[in-house]
Amino acid sequence: AKEAGRNTYQYYSQDVLAGIQRRLQIEHALHGALEREEFQLVYQPLVNVDGTRPPAIEALLRWVCPELGPCSPAEFIPVAEKCGEITRIGEWVLNEACRQAAAWHAAGLMFERIAVNVSAMQLRERGFAEQVIAICERHRWPPHRLELELTESALIRDSDALRQCFDTFERNGVLLAVDDFGTGFSNLHYLNRFPVQRLKIDRSFVQRMLHDAGTAEVTQAIVHLGHALGMQVVAEGVETRQEEAMLLRQGCDEIQGYLYSRPLPSRDMAQWLRRCDE
Ligand code: C2E
Numbered sequence: 001a002k003e004a005g006r007n008t009y010q011y012y013s014q015d016v017l018a019g020i021q022r023r024l025q026i027e028h029a030l031h032g033a034l035e036r037e038e039f040q041l042v043y044q045p046l047v048n049v050d051g052t053r054p055p056a057i058e059a060l061l062r063w064v065c066p067e068l069g070p071c072s073p074a075e076f077i078p079v080a081e082k083c084g085e086i087t088r089i090g091e092w093v094l095n096e097a098c099r100q101a102a103a104w105h106a107a108g109l110m111f112e113r114i115a116v117n118v119s120a121m122q123l124r125e126r127g128f129a130e131q132v133i134a135i136c137e138r139h140r141w142p143p144h145r146l147e148l149e150l151t152e153s154a155l156i157r158d159s160d161a162l163r164q165c166f167d168t169f170e171r172n173g174v175l176l177a178v179d180d181f182g183t184g185f186s187n188l189h190y191l192n193r194f195p196v197q198r199l200k201i202d203r204s205f206v207q208r209m210l211h212d213a214g215t216a217e218v219t220q221a222i223v224h225l226g227h228a229l230g231m232q233v234v235a236e237g238v239e240t241r242q243e244e245a246m247l248l249r250q251g252c253d254e255i256q257g258y259l260y261s262r263p264l265p266s267r268d269m270a271q272w273l274r275r276c277d278e
């Protein structure tokens with residue numbers, strides 16, 4: 001038994017070591033990745049269900065590292081957060097998303113807003129709100145057509161600085177959405193404190209809702225809660241007509257997922273928008 005225990009420990013420590021090694025590789029490769037232009041944005045539509053408004057678009061970050069190959073944001077963003085690199089990467093994302101959005105609008109393509117993921121760390125950076133407004137101005141992109149997607153973890157810590165940041169967003173009309181809603185914290189006070197316009201139901205709920213009545217009740221409750229607070233509700237990760245049908249019955253306002261489109265490079269997104277307009 002002692003032997004088995006030791007083996008288990010060995011396997012465990014090897015896993016941990018491999019994880020740390022991978023983290024260090026990513027951290028090393030991230031250094032200078034911006035300058036080497038290794039990042040790219042892809043775009044995924046959020047479809048308005050009643051068809052009265054054009055779709056919105058979410059920008060998602062992609063990184064093809066010459067040494068490590070394609071690396072998912074789910075893997076490298078946490079590393080970029082830990083080593084502080086996220087601040088500069090996040091600024092690049094905002095800048096590139098607004099630049100592209102403005103170029104599409106200038107080309108006559110119709111969409112309601114561009115949504116950008118913002119990490120908790122960016123939000124805590126001094127002068128972040130002013131930076132966001134400056135980026136909008138640089139590209140002449142109306143702030144009320146920019147939505148920042150924040151996770152619950154970014155919103156639970158209340159502070160004067162955060163409040164000032166949200167004041168600036170509100171004054172300028174910048175929109176806020178809570179991403180991965182329902183996966184984080186049970187304390188929902190922040191929904192009243194901060195000017196949030198939209199809740200995004202996490203993909204994990206959408207995946208389970210057809211097979212699990214309890215999960216379907218959760219998504220229904222999120223829609224009711226959002227609407228009671230005067231917010232819109234989006235479902236992400238929608239892959240099938242059945243999922244879509246249930247979410248529509250529940251009163252969801254927008255649908256995002258492979259059912260409509262995978263995240264696309266800018267050219268393909270432009271084409272998708274053109275077809276959508278026909
Ligand atoms: P997220 O913001 O919740 O984005 C949704 C993720 O689900 C995206 O993964 C998207 O490609 C994927 N997805 C969309 N529709 C479907 C579907 O129908 N089925 C399935 N199976 N997946 C779907 P992605 O692009 O790998 O991004 C993962 C996460 O990385 C994002 O989750 C977000 O938290 C983070 N992320 C991505 N780009 C950025 C960024 O520019 N800045 C920050 N801070 N985080 C980012």
Ligand code: CA
Pocket residue numbers: 058117149179
């Ligand atoms: Ca998101």
Ligand code: CA
Pocket residue numbers: 179180200202203236
């Ligand atoms: Ca999400």
Ligand code: CA
Pocket residue numbers: 180202203
């Ligand atoms: Ca998610």
